[in-house]
Amino acid sequence: DVKVTQSSRYLVKRTGEKVFLECVQDMDHENMFWYRQDPGLGLRLIYFSYDVKMKEKGDIPEGYSVSREKKERFSLILESASTNQTSMYLCASSFRPWGDTQYFGPGTRLTVL
Amino acid sequence: RKEVEQDPGPFNVPEGATVAFNCTYSNSASQSFFWYRQDCRKEPKLLMSVYSSGNEDGRFTAQLNRASQYISLLIRDSKLSDSATYLCVVVTGTASKLTFGTGTRLQVTL
Numbered sequence: 001d002v003k004v005t006q007s008s009r010y011l012v013k014r015t016g017e018k019v020f021l022e023c024v025q026d027m028d029h030e031n032m033f034w035y036r037q038d039p040g041l042g043l044r045l046i047y048f049s050y051d052v053k054m055k056e057k058g059d060i061p062e063g064y065s066v067s068r069e070k071k072e073r074f075s076l077i078l079e080s081a082s083t084n085q086t087s088m089y090l091c092a093s094s095f096r097p098w099g100d101t102q103y104f105g106p107g108t109r110l111t112v113l
Numbered sequence: 114r115k116e117v118e119q120d121p122g123p124f125n126v127p128e129g130a131t132v133a134f135n136c137t138y139s140n141s142a143s144q145s146f147f148w149y150r151q152d153c154r155k156e157p158k159l160l161m162s163v164y165s166s167g168n169e170d171g172r173f174t175a176q177l178n179r180a181s182q183y184i185s186l187l188i189r190d191s192k193l194s195d196s197a198t199y200l201c202v203v204v205t206g207t208a209s210k211l212t213f214g215t216g217t218r219l220q221v222t223l
Contacts, residue, residue: 035213040121042200042215043157090156098211099145099204104156 003027004105006091012111019078021108023091031097032074034058034066036087037107043090049074050097081112114139117203119214126221130191134217136201137183145204146184148175151216152197160186160199191221 007022025032033048035058045058047066055066063085067075074093078085088109092102118137126132138146146163161168163175163184174187184203188195198216205212 040215043213045211101147101159102157102211104158106156 004091004093004103006089006105006108008108009106010109010111012113013078013081014113015082017078017081017112019081019110019112021076021078021089021091021110023074023076023093023105024072025074025091025093025103025105026072027093027095027103028071029093029095029103030071031094031100032068033092033094033102034064034074034076035090035092036060037090038087046076048097081110083112086110086112116140116205117201117212117214119199119201119217121215122218122220124217124219126191126219128191128193128221128223130221131187131189132191132219133185133187134199134219135183135185136203136214136217137181138203138205138212139182140203140205141179141182143182143203143205146175146177147202147204148184148186149200149202149213150197151200157200188219191219193221193223195219196221 004025034046035043049055049068065077091105094100148160149157150160151157167176172189176185198218200216201214
């Protein structure tokens with residue numbers, strides 16, 4: 001069974017703080033993704049990575065950066081958190097980049113005060 | 114027009130009923146389609162892929178209508194455990210962009 005884990009289920013941060021969200025997968029997948037999910041907007045892709053040290057912007061990369069130093073780990077960084085980044089953040093991995101099953105982690109509910 | 118559109122629902126149906134959801138997509142070049150299921154406060158999980166010829170998995174049937182640009186999900190003999198949000202996913206273009214719909218909520222009642 002594929003397992004994708006995320007570092008926290010719930011996180012509360014203050015405006016301006018630097019926030020790190022970590023994601024680890026155990027299936028040796030090359031492709032990893034970060035999404036945010038908001039009511040009425042669905043899942044939106046922030047960044048994805050198709051290999052170690054490689055990254056591509058998704059639909060809404062502004063205010064975010066990512067790091068992929070090891071194949072199994074993909075980190076999302078909010079350089080200076082803002083209230084409009086309050087959301088559910090979901091990490092996913094897949095064997096092929098697109099058109100393939102995406103395996104999601106349990107999500108991190110981030111609240112920025 | 115949104116790239117992928119779903120009726121948000123909720124669809125409230127009694128146990129044993131048959132229910133169907135549609136998902137429309139705007140880009141005729143879209144090439145792959147999926148249905149994911151998301152339980153309340155949980156992550157999405159793949160329910161089934163949607164093939165041109167249609168496909169069935171137990172009580173679930175997925176269909177693709179390219180001419181009218183929509184995919185459908187039919188659930189027969191609904192169970193309480195089918196209560197969830199159903200997300201359609203469309204893959205489009207040479208860069209194979211993947212777009213999620215906002216989901217349709219199903220509530221199955223006794």
